[in-house]
Structures are given as C-alpha cells and as structure tokens.
Amino acid sequence: MKLGVKDELCSGCKICQTICSLTLFDVCNPKRSALKIVGHFPAPGRYEVVTCDQCGDCAEVCPVEAIKLENGVYKIDRDECTGCGACVDACPKGAMILWRGDDVPIKCTLCGACMEFCPRGALYDADKPSEQAGVA
Amino acid sequence: MLSGYAGRILDVDLGSKQFTVKPLPERLAREYLGGRGFVSRTLFDEIEPGADPLGPKNVLIMASGPLTGVFLPCSSKVEFGAKSPATGGYGDSNMGGHIGSELKYAGYDMIIIRGxxxxxxxxxxxxxxxxxxxxxxxxxxxxxxTETALKARLGDEFQIATIGVAGENLVKIACISHDFGRQAGRTGIGAVMGSKKLKAIAVHGTKGVPLADPAKVLEVGKNKFRALFAKPGFKEWTPYGTAGITDWVNEVGSFPTRNFSTGYLEGYEAINGKAVREKILVLDKGCFCCAIPCGKYSHTRVNGREAYVEGPEYETVALIGGNCMLSKVEEVAYANYVMDELGIDTISGGGVVAFAIECFERGIISESDLGRAVRFGDVDSVVHIANLVAKREGIGDVLAEGVRTASAKLGRGSEKFAMHVKGLEISGYEPRNTPAMLLAYMTCDVGAHHNRAWAITYDIAVGREKLEGKAAKVIELQHVRPVLDMVGACRFPWIEVGFELEHYPEIINAVTGFSHTWETLSAIGERVWNLNRCFNIREIPDFGRKYDYPPARIYEEDIPSGPTKGKHITLEQIEALLDEYYDLRGWTRDGKPKAEKLAALGLEEEARACGMV
Known part of the structure; x- marks a missing residue:
C-alpha cells in the first residue's frame, strides 16, 4: 500500500481527517489526525493535502529513536517519545501533526482508511490506482 | 451526558462585552434536536415580544446539530436565526462549509448573540x-x-462567517457569508449581524465531538458512505451540482424569467450546469464530510473584469440568470461574485434587481432615480443596481428594504409584480402551474423559500393541474425536511442522489443514543412548525391568512411563453388550497393554530403567550 495524492481533485471535505481520528484514536476530531488540508482561496482556488510519504526523515532526527520502521511504515512509540518536536521540524512535508491536547506528534500509520473513503480519488492507493473510489 | 452534542452554549452580549458559557439543557436537545429546532425555541424564549429586528433586543443565533462535524455523509450544516428584518417574523437560514463543525470542535453547540x-x-x-x-x-x-484578511491574520485553520457592506448598511436582503462561497442567504440575517456591528465570527476548535460510542459511529458512518457511493447519482449528479437542474426546470416551464413574468428562458443552455462545468469551473468544492460536492468553484471573465467565485448554483442561475435574463454563464458568475462580495443574498438580490428593472421599464422609477438606464439581459445593469442596494444609494435605499416595502413605497401597481410572500422574495421556481410548490411558498414560515418543502417534483409526478393531495404532501414535507436542518445534515444526499430517508433515524440514534423513528422525528418537525407560526402571530400584529397569499401576478396573469404557456392558478384555487391546508393542520381558517392542536404538541404556554387561549 502506498498513499497517493492528487491535490487537484481534493474538494476539502475532510472525510480523510475525520475517519483518521476515529481509526487512530477512537475520537471524532479532524484536528487529531495524521494529515491535513490547507485551502488556497479565493485565488487560485485549490486545496493542498498534506500527507506522510514514509520518507523516514523523522526517524533519522529523533534523538531517542522513538520512531521505528515496521513493514515499510514509520511508527512513533509514544512511551519513548519525549515530545521534543525535532521530527516536526525535520518533516519535509509538514506531515507530523501537532494537536493541542498532546505533546506526542501524530504520524500516518498507512492504515488506508482515508484512501478507501476519499470520495474524490484525491487520496488513493498508488500501488492500485485503478481501485480508487472517487468520481473524478 | 449527551452524545453528539458539545454540551455547551456560548451566550454573548455585545453591548456589555460580557459572555457566559452554560450547559446545553438536555430537554432542549431531546425536544428540539438542534440547528433549526434550537433557533426556533430560543428565538421564542429569548426575544422580547415586539423587539425591533435591527435593534439591540433582537437575538442572533448560530446553532449546529448533533450530526454536525461527525463522520457521516454531508454533516456540515449550521443554522443562523433571528427575528427577520425582511418579514418581521421568524427568520432562519443555514449554511454548510466548515464553520458548524468548527464550532462543535471548539466546544459549543450554539452561540446566542445579544445587544x-x-x-x-x-x-x-x-x-x-x-x-x-x-x-x-x-x-x-x-x-x-474580509474572510481573506481574517484568514491571513488568524490562520487558515480558523473558520470565518462574515458580512459585506450590505449587512453593515442594514440592507434587508443581506446574507452571512463563509468559506468563499457558502451563504446563510435568506431572511435578511446579514442585516441583523450588521445591526450589532458584528463584522465576523471567527472560530477555531480542537476538541472534537463527544460521542458515547465512537466505534459504532465509525461503523455506521462507513456503511452510510458506502451506501451513498453506490447510488448512481453519486457519479452523475455531482459534476453539475444544483445547476444541473436548470434544464429540467425549463423543460417543465417553471424557470423564473423576467421577474417571474414567464417560466421559460430562451437559451437557458448557455447558463446551465454544463455551461458552468465547461466554461468557468476551477474546482469541485465541498462542505464538511460531503461526498457529493455541489460547490462549483469558478473563475469568470466579463468585459475585461475577472473574478473567482463559488457557483453559480441553481438558485443563482435562476434568479440572476433567468430572472434578470443574463445570457452567458460568465455574466451570471460575475454578478454572483459582485453580490457575494457585497454580501447580498443572490435569491432576493436577483428578485430585487428584476423588480427594479421591471419598474424602470414601466416608468415607475426613472433614469435619474437609478443613475442610468437599465434593462433585462444586461450584466452591467445587474451589477449597478446591486451596488445601489448594498450601499443604499439613490433608489437603492428604497430597494434595500426588499420588494414588499419597496413596492408599497413606489405604488402605481408595482405590488402586483413584487414577487414575494411575507416580505421574502420568491426563490427559483415559477409557481403558477405547480400548486404544491406555490402552497409551499405561501405557507413557509420564513416567506417564499423553497427549502422547507421542495414540492415541485410532486406536482410534476402526480399531475400539476390537480389540487387533491397537494396540501397533505406539503405538510408532510414541511415536517420531514426541516428535521435535516435540525440535526445538521444536508438534504442533497436524499433529494438529489436518492440516499433514502430511512437511513436517518439509524444515523441520528447512533450519534445521540436517542430512539427516534421518522414518526417521532416528524412530530418534532410539526412542533417546530407550529411554534414558528406562534412566533409570527406574536410578532406581526395582524398576522394570519392574509399573509399567506402570493402576489397577484401569480393568479391574474397567464404564463405567456414556454411549455406552460397559457396557464395560471386562480384565486379560487388558492383559497381552496389554503382552506385544506389549515384544516389538515388543525388551524383556524384564518391560519392560526387551534388551542387543542398546540396542547397536543406540548405548546400550551405558547398558546397563552400568543393570546390563542
């Protein structure tokens, strides 16, 4: 599974963020999710989808080695994380998400929920591009 | 502990600059659900009888529902409400976008703004x-x-609701705007915000929505999204959104054209949903958790001027396009942009502009009143009049009161073609040959608005000449459809894509833990309908049957062209529709709820407050 992104198809609905929060944390709170959507309005009129591509830069800078590679996915061990924020600064895509209620950043676990329910095909499995659900 | 509700109300007094946060009463949630239900109950309780809609004693409400901000199809809606400056009675208008969900995430179901x-x-x-x-x-x-400036100042994560200069100038067709193209357009709600000198509401929330059983909501949400994805309309309806219906409304001869003088626009194909998509579309833009985005964010160019604008959606195509007879989608979109920036509702805006042009054609207002000659089909005329209205310049000061008051001031027969009911301009369906749709306009609590009972499809399905059964259908819709406005869900999955109404009790119960069926939900719809009628009776001194009539153009003039040529409903037929409607509702023939009906709905005190007992 690989998280593919087509910004130009994003309608800004935040289904991805909402299902992410329910899947990762058992809460309904798009602010507590591992991706975000930034609007660029009124001009040029598009959304930017900020997602993790599992590049591993976060793991490289983590001073306590709390971010570990498991089956191609980097995951934060919250027991070891000190909340220093080095990974947040190092992430080239701005995809280590800080939520006001927690010191530990939120990172994509590549669970696939967002791509399964993106109605626009803006998020899709880049390994299986023909299976995207969206209309666009 | 309530589930699906933030559980708190923010109560702000702009006069004293004080605010309090109070718990959401469980009884309010159980009896009125949220959104429009909260608005209805709160306006009745919190507004001093006889308050000036533009004075400090009017109350502006912003209310979400239990589904708002939750992982479910199209759960974005938030309702604004106040005593309406347009009608003098009950006023509300809702919007989608992302500010209703943001309000919940900040920890509030509702904001009450006083002073x-x-x-x-x-x-x-x-x-x-x-x-x-x-x-x-x-x-x-x-x-x-303003939205651009506040986003730059506070950050993109803040959601903004704002007014334009029309709201500041207390223009009675002013809207509240959000998300670069979503509006709570109707009932002059923007003027209430302006009267409070409240330019904007900026919200950021990070708390999420409290749920008793999030795993269940996730499961139900997934199932409901899958059910929606499986509907043919999911792929077929979305590309054109609401403007896709332009063709059908013309084919059935109900497209408001030339100030509702006819029901068909020659050349409508140039301003339909296909034209929007092919000529000006930038992006399909959606509200919170919307899988079928109707927002057609666009870029338009007209005579060297250009603009980004969301839309035009169907109502704007109908009222700025058909009713002002603009012949190019780029022009409709440009006039849409001008009204959005000024903060004018495009429905009432199109109605007021078309009324002004007809007055000019008939010599009721002059070139010197307007500052220039105006005509149907001319985008510059539309833009010019919209600016006069928003800034209250010249004759714009009269037109800014809406067509009812403007026609009363201008006289000379203009009342006949001042297209409104109760002071609210008619939305996008010419109703002379659709009795159920007409009755829906006549009896709607806020005036001539389509969103309480979109009955035109019923007229076409069962026979448009027929009167039997129409009143019953309108009543059924008036109870069912507003429930979606109470829980915070958009109506389009149901109306446009065929997502069955049967899904909603399951959805509502999964979120709230209540045990609703459509029977119990409709009962809440009926309670709210009657409560709003009581509010109108309390606030409008001579309110009753006479406020439920359309303008004379509807029953005196034949439709002169198009598929419905030669048709019009008669005054006798209108009287019969009203009689049947009141009888079925348990109201007197003067349109007042009987004491026993109110008692059955648990509204005894309200009956007393309105002098009905």
Missing amino acids: QSQSPCYLYIDDDRVEIKDASDLWGKGAIE
Missing part, C-alpha cells in the same frame, strides 16, 4: 478563549475580502 456593539467588532473563539475584538479596519470591506 449591539458601539463600534465594529468581531467575535473570536479559539476553544475556551473567547474575545470580542475590534474590527474597525474591516468595516466597509467586502465579505470575500
């Missing part, structure tokens, strides 16, 4: 931090301009 600020201000909410901030530098700016 009036001395100077321009905006309400700043960041979770528990609430401030009334200075907005002097934003006063006089357009709605889009």
Whole structure:
C-alpha cells in the first residue's frame, strides 16, 4: 500500500481527517489526525493535502529513536517519545501533526482508511490506482 | 451526558462585552434536536415580544446539530436565526462549509448573540478563549475580502462567517457569508449581524465531538458512505451540482424569467450546469464530510473584469440568470461574485434587481432615480443596481428594504409584480402551474423559500393541474425536511442522489443514543412548525391568512411563453388550497393554530403567550 495524492481533485471535505481520528484514536476530531488540508482561496482556488510519504526523515532526527520502521511504515512509540518536536521540524512535508491536547506528534500509520473513503480519488492507493473510489 | 452534542452554549452580549458559557439543557436537545429546532425555541424564549429586528433586543443565533462535524455523509450544516428584518417574523437560514463543525470542535453547540456593539467588532473563539475584538479596519470591506484578511491574520485553520457592506448598511436582503462561497442567504440575517456591528465570527476548535460510542459511529458512518457511493447519482449528479437542474426546470416551464413574468428562458443552455462545468469551473468544492460536492468553484471573465467565485448554483442561475435574463454563464458568475462580495443574498438580490428593472421599464422609477438606464439581459445593469442596494444609494435605499416595502413605497401597481410572500422574495421556481410548490411558498414560515418543502417534483409526478393531495404532501414535507436542518445534515444526499430517508433515524440514534423513528422525528418537525407560526402571530400584529397569499401576478396573469404557456392558478384555487391546508393542520381558517392542536404538541404556554387561549 502506498498513499497517493492528487491535490487537484481534493474538494476539502475532510472525510480523510475525520475517519483518521476515529481509526487512530477512537475520537471524532479532524484536528487529531495524521494529515491535513490547507485551502488556497479565493485565488487560485485549490486545496493542498498534506500527507506522510514514509520518507523516514523523522526517524533519522529523533534523538531517542522513538520512531521505528515496521513493514515499510514509520511508527512513533509514544512511551519513548519525549515530545521534543525535532521530527516536526525535520518533516519535509509538514506531515507530523501537532494537536493541542498532546505533546506526542501524530504520524500516518498507512492504515488506508482515508484512501478507501476519499470520495474524490484525491487520496488513493498508488500501488492500485485503478481501485480508487472517487468520481473524478 | 449527551452524545453528539458539545454540551455547551456560548451566550454573548455585545453591548456589555460580557459572555457566559452554560450547559446545553438536555430537554432542549431531546425536544428540539438542534440547528433549526434550537433557533426556533430560543428565538421564542429569548426575544422580547415586539423587539425591533435591527435593534439591540433582537437575538442572533448560530446553532449546529448533533450530526454536525461527525463522520457521516454531508454533516456540515449550521443554522443562523433571528427575528427577520425582511418579514418581521421568524427568520432562519443555514449554511454548510466548515464553520458548524468548527464550532462543535471548539466546544459549543450554539452561540446566542445579544445587544449591539458601539463600534465594529468581531467575535473570536479559539476553544475556551473567547474575545470580542475590534474590527474597525474591516468595516466597509467586502465579505470575500474580509474572510481573506481574517484568514491571513488568524490562520487558515480558523473558520470565518462574515458580512459585506450590505449587512453593515442594514440592507434587508443581506446574507452571512463563509468559506468563499457558502451563504446563510435568506431572511435578511446579514442585516441583523450588521445591526450589532458584528463584522465576523471567527472560530477555531480542537476538541472534537463527544460521542458515547465512537466505534459504532465509525461503523455506521462507513456503511452510510458506502451506501451513498453506490447510488448512481453519486457519479452523475455531482459534476453539475444544483445547476444541473436548470434544464429540467425549463423543460417543465417553471424557470423564473423576467421577474417571474414567464417560466421559460430562451437559451437557458448557455447558463446551465454544463455551461458552468465547461466554461468557468476551477474546482469541485465541498462542505464538511460531503461526498457529493455541489460547490462549483469558478473563475469568470466579463468585459475585461475577472473574478473567482463559488457557483453559480441553481438558485443563482435562476434568479440572476433567468430572472434578470443574463445570457452567458460568465455574466451570471460575475454578478454572483459582485453580490457575494457585497454580501447580498443572490435569491432576493436577483428578485430585487428584476423588480427594479421591471419598474424602470414601466416608468415607475426613472433614469435619474437609478443613475442610468437599465434593462433585462444586461450584466452591467445587474451589477449597478446591486451596488445601489448594498450601499443604499439613490433608489437603492428604497430597494434595500426588499420588494414588499419597496413596492408599497413606489405604488402605481408595482405590488402586483413584487414577487414575494411575507416580505421574502420568491426563490427559483415559477409557481403558477405547480400548486404544491406555490402552497409551499405561501405557507413557509420564513416567506417564499423553497427549502422547507421542495414540492415541485410532486406536482410534476402526480399531475400539476390537480389540487387533491397537494396540501397533505406539503405538510408532510414541511415536517420531514426541516428535521435535516435540525440535526445538521444536508438534504442533497436524499433529494438529489436518492440516499433514502430511512437511513436517518439509524444515523441520528447512533450519534445521540436517542430512539427516534421518522414518526417521532416528524412530530418534532410539526412542533417546530407550529411554534414558528406562534412566533409570527406574536410578532406581526395582524398576522394570519392574509399573509399567506402570493402576489397577484401569480393568479391574474397567464404564463405567456414556454411549455406552460397559457396557464395560471386562480384565486379560487388558492383559497381552496389554503382552506385544506389549515384544516389538515388543525388551524383556524384564518391560519392560526387551534388551542387543542398546540396542547397536543406540548405548546400550551405558547398558546397563552400568543393570546390563542
């Protein structure tokens, strides 16, 4: 599974963020999710989808080695994380998400929920591009 | 502990600059659900009888529902409400976008705004931090301009609701704007915000929505999204959104054209949904958790001027396009942009502009009144009149009161073609040959608005000449459809894509833990309908049957062209429709709920307050 992104198809609905929060944390709170959507309005009129591509830069800078590679996915061990924020600064895509209620950043676990329910095909499995659900 | 509700109400007094946070009463949630239900109950309770809609005693409400902000199809809606400056009675208008969900995430189901600020201000909410901030530098700016400025100042994660200069100038067709193209357009709600010197509401929330059983909501949400994805309309309806219906409305001869003088626009194909998609579309833009985005964010060019604008959606195509007879989609979109920036509702805006042009054609208002000659089909005329209205310049000061008051001032027979009911301009369906749709306009609590009972499809399905069964259908729709406005869900999955109504009790119960069926939900719909009628009786001194009639054009003039040529409903037929409607509702023939009906709905005190017992 690989998280593919087509910004130009994003309608800004935040289904991805909402299902992410329910899947990762058992809460309904798009602010507590591992991706975000930034609007660029009124001009040029598009959304930017900020997602993790599992590049591993976060793991490289983590001073306590709390971010570990498991089956191609980097995951934060919250027991070891000190909340220093080095990974947040190092992430080239701005995809280590800080939520006001927690010191530990939120990172994509590549669970696939967002791509399964993106109605626009803006998020899709880049390994299986023909299976995207969206209309666009 | 309530589930699906933030559980708190923010109560702000702009006069004293004080605010309190109070718990959401469980009884309110159980008896009125949220959104429009909260607005209805709160306006009746909190507004002093006889309050001036533009004075400090009017109350502006912003209310979400239990589904707002939750992982479910199209759960974005938030309702604004106040005593309407347009009608003098009950007023509400809802919008989608992302500010209803944001309000829930900040920890509030509803905001109650009282009093009036001395100077321009905006309400700043960041979770528990609430401030009334200075907005002097934003006063006089357009709605889009203001949203852009506040996003730049506070960050993209803040959601903004704002007014344009029309709201500042207390124009009675002013809207509240959000998300660069979503509006709570109707009932002059923007003027209430302007009267409080409240330029904007900026909200940021990070708390999420409290749910008793999030795993169940996730499962139900997934199933409901899958059910929606499986509907043919999911792929077929979305590309054109609401404007896709332009063709059908013309084919059935009900497209408002030339100030509702006819029901068909020659050349409508140039301004339909296909034209929007092929000529000006930039992006399909959606509200919170919307899988079928109707927002057609666009870029338009007209005579060297250009603009980004969301839409035009169907109502704008109908009222600015058909009713003002613009012949190119680029022009409709440009006029849409102008009204959005000024902060004018495009439905009432199109109605007021078309009324003004007809008055000019008939010599009721002059070139010197207007500052120039105007004509149907001319985008510059539309833009010119919209500016006069928003700034209250010249004759614009009269037109800014809406067509009812304007025609009363202008006289000379203009009342006949002042296209409104109760002071609210008619929305996008010419109703002379659709009795159920007409009755829906006549009896709607806020005036001539389509969103309580979109009955035109029923007229076409069962026979448009027929009167039997129409009143019963309108009543059924008036109870069912507003329930979606109470829970915070958009109606389009149901109306446009065929997502069955049967899904909703399951959805509502999964979120709230209540045990609703459509029977119990419709009962709430009926309670709210009657409560709003009581509000109108209390607030409008001579309110009754006479407020439920359409303008004479509807029953005196034949439709002169198109598929419905030669048709019009008669006054006798209108009387029969009203009689049947009142009888079925348990109202007197003067349109007042009987005491026993109100008692059956648990509204005894309200019956007393309105002098009906």
